[in-house]
Amino acid sequence: MKAIFDIVSRSCSRTVTNSYSTSFSLATKMLAPSIRQDIYNIYGFVRFADEIVDTFHDYNKEELFEDFEKDLHKAIEARISLNPILNSFQETVHKYGIQKELYNAFMDSMRLDLHKSEYLSIEEYKQYIYGSADVVGLMCLKVFVHGDNLKYEDLKRSAMSLGSAFQKVNFLRDLKADYDDLSRSYFPNVDLSQLNEVNKQHIIDEIEEDFKNGLNGIAHLPVEAKFGVYTAYIYYRKLLQKLKSIPSLEIRKRRVRVPNYQKAGLLAKSYISYRLNLI
Numbered sequence: 001m002k003a004i005f006d007i008v009s010r011s012c013s014r015t016v017t018n019s020y021s022t023s024f025s026l027a028t029k030m031l032a033p034s035i036r037q038d039i040y041n042i043y044g045f046v047r048f049a050d051e052i053v054d055t056f057h058d059y060n061k062e063e064l065f066e067d068f069e070k071d072l073h074k075a076i077e078a079r080i081s082l083n084p085i086l087n088s089f090q091e092t093v094h095k096y097g098i099q100k101e102l103y104n105a106f107m108d109s110m111r112l113d114l115h116k117s118e119y120l121s122i123e124e125y126k127q128y129i130y131g132s133a134d135v136v137g138l139m140c141l142k143v144f145v146h147g148d149n150l151k152y153e154d155l156k157r158s159a160m161s162l163g164s165a166f167q168k169v170n171f172l173r174d175l176k177a178d179y180d181d182l183s184r185s186y187f188p189n190v191d192l193s194q195l196n197e198v199n200k201q202h203i204i205d206e207i208e209e210d211f212k213n214g215l216n217g218i219a220h221l222p223v224e225a226k227f228g229v230y231t232a233y234i235y236y237r238k239l240l241q242k243l244k245s246i247p248s249l250e251i252r253k254r255r256v257r258v259p260n261y262q263k264a265g266l267l268a269k270s271y272i273s274y275r276l277n278l279i
Contacts, residue, residue, distance in 0.1 A: 002080070006091065009084035010037050013044030016085065020047050023258070026267065027232035032224035038092040038143045039228075045072075045089035046106060046136055053113040054182065062114055069107055076100075096142040103139070105131040118185045125188045129164050137163030144225035151222075158217020162233065165210035169236050172203060172243050173256050192252070200248040207240060231270045238262065 017040045018025045028039050052065050075081030075090040109131025119125040137159040145151040171186050178184045179192045190199045242256050
């Protein structure tokens, strides 16, 4: 029965989320059960594409990526795939009417990571951020609003801002790995080999503005999604605070983390704010 295969597929997406990201997994668990699985399905898809371009160095990454993209489109057209991650993703795509433009834009940005190592203009940088992060926020928003197009359009800009903030925090946190191991430099007009406090502050100011715009939208999310998204927001704000307190040269040398015990405290803080309607 296909129903059994669908259950297995969803379980695979959930396992991918729990295995690859403790923070995103924690935030997803704070979503209502009615939408939680669909966020796992989206994360499994974006994580697999990202893994191809970031970690499969001993294989033909371009060929793997092309095969994955072909299988993606086949899965959505046929409403089934023997790749369980794509099978669960296509289910969510059809369930909420996620537009082709969104997942195509994501794949376009991931494809750039196969060869492009530097973003010299603001326009290139914004386009990459849109495809790699903003559209992920928009796909999740489709789930959060249950396909309500009016609500979606109302919260669209905030969802994109939050996606941008999360991605830019990741860029700053993973600067050493991106620059030293993958030879990538995402921030335009910044020499990462000579990252200084002025450039670092400029990046942080940009992220703070994204967070401000993103928080405005969280307050208007449906109740099923609000606590989970706010938990992710609080976690990434904490990560940004840690990055702000660390000298720029130190960021070039190590990956900053939020310890598990602090994550537990942040979860408690998020819950109190949520219950007191302070969001």
